[in-house]
Amino acid sequence: MKLTIYLMLLCSVLVSPLSAAQRIKDLASVQGVRSNQLVGYGLVVGLPGTGEQSPFTEQSFRTMLSNFGISLDSSVKPKIKNVAAVAVHAELPPFIKPGQTIDVTVSSIGEAASLQGGTLVQTFLKGLDGNVYAVAQGSLVVSGFGAEGGDGSKIVVNTPTVGRIANGALVERAVTSGFMQxxxxxxxxxxxxxxxxxxxxxxxxxxxxxxxxxxxxxxxxxxxxxxxxxxxxxxxxxxxxxxxxxxxxxVPARAAARVVINSRTGTIVIGQDVRLLPAAITHGGLTVTIAENQQVAQPNALAEGETVVTTQSIVDVNLDDSRLFKFDPGVTLDELVRAVNQVGAAPGDLMAILEALREAGALQGDLVVI
Missing domain, CATH: 3.30.1370 (Ribosomal Protein S8; Chain: A, domain 1)
Structure with a gap:
């Protein structure tokens, strides 16, 4: 596929008002005004047989029952396929006060097939300092689902092992902010x-x-x-x-000249200040095809000998038409885009050209590969 769409996008970015004024709130944040991550471990109950029977789930289940004054003999193995061990995490926004609520995300950490229809029991959410800042509980909303047949075939849509509870955690402790210090x-x-x-x-x-x-x-x-x-x-x-x-x-200052390449998706973004020193580039393809044909050699009926199989190899080399184009000093993004588009290079070809230009010292700008 040619780079026509990519290059049209780059040209549209080039002529866009990059130097437009922006608000301070969009470009900067206030030091000390930040969110804090919370995490906890809990149990989801009420699952329709899609839970798990793992050792740590059983231990957690026994601990939960002991908190209510119920003790099970060690020899008793409870069947708890309607229970799943989960990790619960949330973001504690700045300036939030005790009594307010936050959203939580619940993820299975065992072999539970689905959390659909489950309810998270009371779970403490702790911060980095080990203190409890919120308590989560509630019914899960799960977007995914799965189904399995008796022969082992199954289908899974989205992720049924992750759910969310809107306003599912009650904040119990406020975080001191550096806003007034x-x-x-x-x-x-x-x-x-x-x-x-x-x-x-x-x-x-x-x-x-x-x-x-x-x-x-x-x-x-x-x-x-x-x-x-x-x-x-x-x-x-x-x-x-x-x-x-x-x-x-x-109006912020213009960013440093930079070319960003995503080698996995073939996405290439070229900053408007990228320039090229004098350079000449040729880029062509060499195709080598090797074919092997099996042939049977059989001796004459009156002659003595054995039937043998021989291999005939055919090697074909095809060199595609190469094009040479030259860049003069100070070539702009627009000129670079037009030249590469005329060559008809694919994203992978453009990556190779840009890397070669950098190695040759002809690319004025950083080349970032992600």
Whole structure:
């Protein structure tokens, strides 16, 4: 398949308004205002025979019963095919308070065939520090399903071993935020760049009336990723200050020249600042075909001898037409796209050309293979 569609996409990206102003909230986040991951281990009950009979599930089941004052003799092997051991995880958003709810995802960690129709029993969700921050419980919503025949044939649609519970966890503990701990706020760029950090600081100083020439500075770039902003200490004023600040618009600096290649899907993205030094490229295909024909050699009826099988090999070499095209100094993305499109190269061919250009030192930009 030729690169016509890919190249049309790249050309459309080239002429798009890449330098449009963007809001601060879309390009940066406030340091200390972040989510926290929670995880827990629990049991899903009420399954229609799609559970499991594993040792750790049995142990968990016995522990759950002991919490209710029910003890089973060690010799008793309970049949618990309607129970499955699961891992439960969730994201604890910033500033969430005890009593509020969050969504949870429930995943089977054993041999359960499906969690469809199951109910998660009370499960503690812990943070990295080992403290319990939420408690999850509720009926699962599972999008997938599976069916199995008596002869062992089966069909599975989506993933029946993963479910979700909307508002399934009740927050029991709040996480302390660093939002009010200092006299300043730190804005962290999502894509670190020294030029963008400098532009961001200048924009804030200009919009808030600061005068760096007279020593009055509100925003100061710390490094390529962070800008420190002096903020009010009073809670209400700080919230209002940040609400105004995050809606300021500015034009970020242009990203570094980069070519990104996904070798698994054949996707190629070329940044607009990629340039080529003088280079000449030829790219052709060499096809070698080897065919072997079996032939039977049989002696004359009056002659003595044995019937033998011989192999005749045919080797054919086919060299496709190669095309040579030249790049002058400072070739732009548009010119590169047009030249490669004229050659009619496939995605794999373009990858080989770009890698060869980099090895030759003719590609001005980073080549990233993912």
């Amino acid at each position: 200092n006299d300043y706020l730190t804005l962290n760029l999502k894509y670190p760049d020294f030029s963008t950090a400098k532009i961001l600081a200048d924009t804030i100083n200009r919009r808030l009336g600061a005068d760096p020439d007279k020593g009055y500075v509100i925003a100061t770039p710390i490094d390529a990723a962070s800008v420190r902003v002096t903020a009010p200490r009073e809670v209400g004023q700080r919230v209002g200050f940040l609400a105004t600040l995050e809606n300021f618009e500015f």
